[in-house]
Amino acid sequence: DAGITQSPRYKITETGRQVTLMCHQTWSHSYMFWYRQDLGHGLRLIYYSAAADITDKGEVPDGYVVSRSKTENFPLTLESATRSQTSVYFCASSGDRGNTGELFFGEGSRLTVL
């Protein structure tokens, strides 16, 4: 089915471990985004990508790494997880200039760092 999917949906890990959250979209959208959502902060942009092999930092990039070797995939890696990275992570995609500008979100990945 077409859409944007995230995995895993739920993850519990320990401080210091590496965690990768996967994001896959089937629309061939150019733009992809990673947000985190925490109580009291709303949605905050971690990283975004305008196309394959083009990524840029958002508002809260520290402690995260992204890559985009293929248009459809945009994994987010926490190289050494910390408790402050416990959050809900949303991947999103958007089409090119000239479209409605709508952001399409995945269902979210709920990460707990112990």
Add this chain to the structure above:
Amino acid sequence: RKEVEQDPGPFNVPEGATVAFNCTYSNSASQSFFWYRQDCRKEPKLLMSVYSSGNEDGRFTAQLNRASQYISLLIRDSKLSDSATYLCVVNLYYGQNFVFGPGTRLSVLP
């Protein structure tokens, strides 16, 4: 000052009420504007785009005032199913740099 600010809420209204949400944005170069809806523990979904001339979709009306850098959402005849958090979203350039407001929670009560 935050880039996008919204009414703090929560709003608790009876069924059938009319409720209005306000949003202000700080960057006058912003290009596009949206209202998203987010149900509890779910992903945000587009409710409607906001156009300069104002636009309506059924019971929902959105207005944009570029001079005042202000966006509004009016919900008429509230339904129980309207209970959600409403997010104001501003975009500087098409396709990138979407900035989200903190959201305003609405509870429609029977």
